[in-house]
Amino acid sequence: xxxxxxxxxxxxxxxxxxxxxxxxxxxxxxxxxxxxxxxxxxxxxxxxxxxxxxxxxxxxxxxxxxxxxxxxxxxxxxxxxxxxxxxxxxxxxxxxxxxxxxxxxxxxxxxxxxxxxxxxxxxxxxxxxxxxxxxxxxxxxxxxxxxxxxxxxxxxxxxxxxxxxxxxxxxxxxxxxxxxxxxxxxxxxxxxxxxxxxxxxxxxxxxxxxxxxxxxxxxxxxxxxxxxxxxxxxxxxxxxxxxxxxxxxxxxxxxxxxxxxxxxxxxxxxxxxxxxxxxxxxxxxxxxxxxxxxxxxxxxxxxxxxxxxxxxxxxxxxxxxxxxxxxxxxxxxxxxxxxxxxxxxxxxxxxxxxxxxxxxxxxxxxxxxxxxxxxxxxxxxxxxxxxxxxxxxxxxxxxxxxxxx
Amino acid sequence: xxxxxxxxxxxxxxxxxxxxxxxxxxxxxxxxxxxxxxxxxxxxxxxxxxxxxxxxxxxxxxxxxxxxxxxxxxxxxxxxxxxxxxxxxxxxxxxxxxxxxxxxxxxxxxxxxxxxxxxxxxxxxxxxxxxxxxxxxxxxxxxxxxxxxxxxxxxxxxxxxxxxxxxxxxxxxxxxxxxxxxxxxxxxxxxxxxxxxxxxxxxxxxxxxxxxxxxxxxxxxxxxxxxxxxxxxxxxxxxxxxxxxxxxxxxxxxxxxxxxxxxxxxxxxxxxxxxxxxxxxxxxxxxxxxxxxxxxxxxxxxxxxxxxxxxxxxxxxxxxxxxxxxxxxxxxxxxxxxxxxxxxxxxxxxxxxxxxxxxxxxxxxxxxxxxxxxxxxxxxxxxxxxxxxxxxxxxxxxxxxxxxx
Numbered sequence: 060x061x062x063x064x065x066x067x068x069x070x071x072x073x074x075x076x077x078x079x080x081x082x083x084x085x086x087x088x089x090x091x092x093x094x095x096x097x098x099x100x101x102x103x104x105x106x107x108x109x110x111x112x113x114x115x116x117x118x119x120x121x122x123x124x125x126x127x128x129x130x131x132x133x134x135x136x137x138x139x140x141x142x143x144x145x146x147x148x149x150x151x152x153x154x155x156x157x158x159x160x161x162x163x164x165x166x167x168x169x170x171x172x173x174x175x176x177x178x179x180x181x182x183x184x185x186x187x188x189x190x191x192x193x194x195x196x197x198x199x200x201x202x203x204x205x206x207x208x209x210x211x212x213x214x215x216x217x218x219x220x221x222x223x224x225x226x227x228x229x230x231x232x233x234x235x236x237x238x239x240x241x242x243x244x245x246x247x248x249x250x251x252x253x254x255x256x257x258x259x260x261x262x263x264x265x266x267x268x269x270x271x272x273x274x275x276x277x278x279x280x281x282x283x284x285x286x287x288x289x290x291x292x293x294x295x296x297x298x299x300x301x302x303x304x305x306x307x308x309x310x311x312x313x314x315x316x317x318x319x320x321x322x323x324x325x326x327x328x329x330x331x332x333x334x335x336x337x338x339x340x341x342x343x344x345x346x347x348x349x350x351x352x353x354x355x356x357x358x359x360x361x362x363x364x365x366x367x368x369x370x371x372x373x374x375x376x377x378x379x380x381x382x383x384x385x386x387x388x389x390x391x392x393x394x395x396x397x398x399x400x401x402x403x404x405x406x407x408x409x410x411x412x413x414x415x416x417x418x419x420x421x422x423x424x425x426x427x428x429x430x431x432x433x434x435x436x437x438x439x440x441x442x443x444x445x446x447x448x449x450x451x452x453x454x455x456x457x458x459x460x461x462x463x464x
Numbered sequence: 465x466x467x468x469x470x471x472x473x474x475x476x477x478x479x480x481x482x483x484x485x486x487x488x489x490x491x492x493x494x495x496x497x498x499x500x501x502x503x504x505x506x507x508x509x510x511x512x513x514x515x516x517x518x519x520x521x522x523x524x525x526x527x528x529x530x531x532x533x534x535x536x537x538x539x540x541x542x543x544x545x546x547x548x549x550x551x552x553x554x555x556x557x558x559x560x561x562x563x564x565x566x567x568x569x570x571x572x573x574x575x576x577x578x579x580x581x582x583x584x585x586x587x588x589x590x591x592x593x594x595x596x597x598x599x600x601x602x603x604x605x606x607x608x609x610x611x612x613x614x615x616x617x618x619x620x621x622x623x624x625x626x627x628x629x630x631x632x633x634x635x636x637x638x639x640x641x642x643x644x645x646x647x648x649x650x651x652x653x654x655x656x657x658x659x660x661x662x663x664x665x666x667x668x669x670x671x672x673x674x675x676x677x678x679x680x681x682x683x684x685x686x687x688x689x690x691x692x693x694x695x696x697x698x699x700x701x702x703x704x705x706x707x708x709x710x711x712x713x714x715x716x717x718x719x720x721x722x723x724x725x726x727x728x729x730x731x732x733x734x735x736x737x738x739x740x741x742x743x744x745x746x747x748x749x750x751x752x753x754x755x756x757x758x759x760x761x762x763x764x765x766x767x768x769x770x771x772x773x774x775x776x777x778x779x780x781x782x783x784x785x786x787x788x789x790x791x792x793x794x795x796x797x798x799x800x801x802x803x804x805x806x807x808x809x810x811x812x813x814x815x816x817x818x819x820x821x822x823x824x825x826x827x828x829x830x831x832x833x834x835x836x837x838x839x840x841x842x843x844x845x846x847x848x849x850x851x852x853x854x855x856x857x858x859x860x861x862x863x864x865x866x867x868x869x
Contacts, residue, residue: 070637098639107639123667129633136638221767221856221863228534228865229764232475233541234503234512262528262865330754349735351759359634362626363767365861445861451626456770456850458626460633460667 060089062163062380063156064111065096065103066130066197067137067172071211072218072361073372073449074167074197075124075131080376081165081195082115088384094159097463100166100175101135104148108159114464123461125369126451128361131463136171139178142185149182156190163191163383167376169198169209170418173391173411180389180411193379194391194411197372199358201250202418205409206393210375211358213368213444216254218360219243219353220445223258223266223298226351230294231264237347238285238295238340241266242333244357245300249273249421251357255298256433257441267295268431270336272302273421276311281336282343284431289346299333311335362458366447371404378406402443465494467568467785468561469516470501470508471535471602472542472577476616477623477766478777478854479572479602480529480536485781486570486600487520493789499564502868505571505580506540509553513564519869528866530774531856533766536868541576544583547590554587561595568596568788572781574603574614575823578796578816585794585816598784599796599816602777604763606655607823610814611798615780616763618773618849621659623765624648624758625850628663628671628703631756635699642752643690643700643745646671647738649762650705654678654826656762660703661838662846672700673836675741677707678826681716686741687748689836694751704738716740767863771852776809783811807848 062085066074082093093115097107111132114120124131142149156164166176173194180192196203201212223241230239245251249271259265267288270276288295303311312331330352337350375392382390390408397403425437451458467490471479487498498520502512516537519525529536547554561569571581578599585597601608606617628646635644650656654676664670672693675681693700708716717736735757742755780797787795795813802808830842856863 070634102639127633128630129637133639134637217861220861222761222765224863224865225533225764225766226760228532229475229760232534232539234507234538257862260860260862262867264867351761352757354756355631355634356627356756359630360627361630442861447861448858450855453853455665456622456625456847456852457662457665458629460629462667462669 060162061092061094061160062090062165063094063096063108063159063161064132064165065099065167066132066134067099067166067168067175068134068197069169069199070129070134070358071197071199072128072214072359072364073210073369075127076369076372077167077195077197077210077376078131079121079125080373081167081380082111083121084377084380085163086115088380094161095132098133099135099137100139101137102133103152103155108155120461123452123459126361126458127460128359138171139175141178142182152179153186153188153190161190163193163380165193165195165379165383167195167197169196169200170203170414170416174415176391177389177411177415183388191383191386191388193383193387195375195379196391196393199251200245200248202248204414204417204419207396207404208394208444210368210372212250213365214363215251215357216257216441217365217368217445218357218363219251219254220257221363222353223255223296224263227258227263227265227296230296234293235347236289236293237349238289238297238337240297240299240333240337240348240350242299242301242350242352244353245272246302247272247418247420249300252298252300253421253433253437254441256438257445266298267292268297269433270297270299270303270431271421271426272300272304273423273426274430275306276303277306278339282340285340286344289344297336299336301330301332303332362451364449365445366449367402367444369449375406382408399439399443465567466497466499466565467495467570468499468501468513468564468566469537469570470504470572471537471539472504472571472573472580473539473602474604475534475539475763476602476604477533477619477764477769478615478774480532481774481777482572482600482602482615482781483536484526484530485778486785487516488526489782489785490568491520493785499566500537503538504540504542505544506542507538508557508560525866528857528864531766531863532865533764543576544580546583547587557584558588558591558593558595566595568598568785570598570600570784570788572600572602574601574605575608575819575821578820581796582794582816582820588793596788596791596793598788598792600780600784601796601798604656605650605653607653609819609822609824612801612809613799613849615773615777617655618770618776619768620656620762621662621846622770622850623762623768624656624659625662626768627758628660628701629668632663632668632670632701635701639698640752641694641698642754643694643702643742645702645704645738645742645753645755647704647706647755647757649758650677651707652677652823652825654705657703657705658826658838658842659846661843662850671703672697673702674838675702675704675708675836676826676831677705677709678828678831679835680711681708682711683744687745690745691749694749702741704741706735706737708737767856769854770850771854772807772849774854780811787813804844804848
């Protein structure tokens with residue numbers, strides 16, 4: 060019995076823990092060969108498949124895979140056509156799987172990627188193929204429905220909170236009124252922007268304001284609030300979700316007439332809201348302003364990983380193997396929180412169609428009435444997810460990775 | 465006998481190690497009180513002086529100061545007028561110093577900040593004041609003359625190299641031709657951009673090209689090189705120094721007619737070269753491009769500190785105290801490398817006028833003939849400076865700092 064694993068969508072800092080979780084559990088439970096798809100299902104369709112079993116022999120190599128930035132197997136943003144549009148494609152996929160004696164197919168991804176698991180498992184069902192298809196959750200954006208959180212979110216949140224504390228100290232170093240906007244990822248939900256709220260504590264005054272995608276952006280109100288705060292505090296840090304929108308639904312970053320890159324799921328590149336707000340502040344209030352974009356460091360900073368997140372990412376991988384061997388297919392492993400204090404979380408599974416193409420927004424009651432800060436309930440939710448460290452192996456001064464051959 | 469310490473110019477990740485180095489050595493060698501200037505000499509002139517001796521009682525607090533991001537005392541970019549322009553100011557400064565019974569004045573800063581040490585020590589000499597003035601070097605930019613390197617450079621270089629390795633992995637995750645430009649600090653010298661070369665190793669293909677401020681930027685040549693490389697490699701990472709210039713001396717980031725912020729030393733904000741090159745590439749070659757700015761994280765990422773750097777930053781602080789007590793004044797502590805392998809470095813002192821207002825550029829013979837990569841000599845120079853880690857104290861999932869009251 061062989062298995063195959065793919066990684067899809069944007070990387071997370073712990074996506075390779077899920078990869079090794081699946082791979083090691085499969086071998087323990089009797090798999091002979093573990094295949095990897097290079098560049099997800101898109102690479103699979105081009106025959107980019109390799110036997111990764113030899114690379115799993117050394118336990119040091121496995122630990123290095125876990126500590127390697129970005130998706131070790133490569134990734135894609137590719138939407139399969141439906142079988143009615145191109146049944147030939149599905150025949151090809153299943154022929155390849157059968158040729159390689161693959162019994163289980165694991166796909167590590169978010170709400171878009173689960174579309175692949177859904178379509179393949181439905182087709183398998185239609186043709187009565189015994190091959191099982193399981194989804195393994197990942198997303199820095201934490202926007203999957205029906206799971207307490209997604210592996211990847213905790214480490215991104217930890218990175219954002221740690222860097223925010225540093226930026227707050229940097230911002231206040233000169234005795235000059237100034238505003239720094241910090242642009243944070245999150246296409247349609249403010250989960251990552253909310254994580255900036257974790258910076259506040261005994262030792263840090265925290266971020267002064269959050270601009271969340273869940274709250275329609277009102278320029279006048281925003282300028283008034285900043286003006287008041289700059290007068291009081293001299294310098295400010297504002298966390299800006301890249302996906303903030305005007306009342307009418309247009310993205311703040313979207314200049315009229317400007318062409319935007321879109322991916323195969325039709326998602327637009329949202330980059331630019333932080334810079335936009337910084338220059339609005341400079342023009343309207345005359346205050347010194349700058350924008351810092353946390354950019355893809357949010358998803359690839361394997362030098363700043365939450366131990367809880369890394370552990371759970373591994374666990375959802377092993378749980379997917381266990382579920383597959385028990386006969387589950389077309390399902391996604393999810394996390395169910397039993398308790399926040401002390402934190403306890405277990406794995407469960409749901410049909411993938413419950414998450415495909417859907418976005419879990421930040422609950423509005425976790426946003427304070429001011430609409431620019433998070434409530435205690437959010438902090439109680441998020442804090443357990445950033446606990447503990449899972450540091451890199453440093454060799455000759457640098458975080459060591461492993462390179463796929 | 466009392467002493468006073470100030471921090472000036474841009475922060476580094478280890479500037480607070482120099483602060484605690486001075487403070488602890490002074491107390492050990494008999495100082496009763498250690499005063500801190502809040503916001504450097506600018507704050508001093510406004511009476512912003514506090515007794516930091518109580519905060520040095522707890523050794524845990526001292527370790528937290530070392531691990532706190534940005535300049536713990538606050539900083540300034542302020543140039544003193546000369547005594548002939550405003551002798552009153554100097555009289556006020558020395559009256560304050562005498563009132564507080566201050567015998568030694570330590571100023572932690574770079575080439576601009578040393579102007580303050582120069583002017584005050586010259587004035588002290590002229591009025592036969594016994595007060596000693598010592599400079600303690602710091603700069604992420606490594607651009608001080610007459611020192612092997614500056615404390616702060618090693619940690620910034622380590623941050624850049626570690627993040628670059630992560631960005632290289634992130635860049636190659638999709639099977640799509642694309643170019644990422646990564647904008648790196650360095651007003652007039654390419655020391656930090658060069659550090660991106662450290663990313664290359666057995667486990668990382670490294671950065672594909674460096675654009676250094678020392679090399680006049682030629683657009684045609686640049687586009688040709690990128691075009692060729694993208695065809696070969698599909699995806700590329702380019703490290704871009706913020707201070708790159710055209711043949712005629714204009715900065716690449718400088719749009720004609722656009723107003724620029726300048727500081728009191730007349731330095732222009734150089735931000736924008738990376739974005740500029742990314743959009744040139746997109747327009748000229750039609751390749752998908754993006755820009756990542758490492759921004760102030762380069763100077764405030766106390767979560768990624770080199771142990772060698774942190775240790776040396778502490779040592780230059782203690783050496784400054786020792787030198788001051790031996791009667792040195794108007795001098796700057798420097799680092800002298802005895803050997804690169806095994807690495808050995810000692811402290812020495814030079815008259816501050818040797819560095820004031822001057823910039824140490826990257827030696828041109830350390831740039832490869834292609835002008836887009838560094839030689840082995842540079843790597844041998846830089847590698848010892850990023851060795852070892854000096855991690856934060858993590859409390860409740862976050863790097864702990866200490867807040868100046």
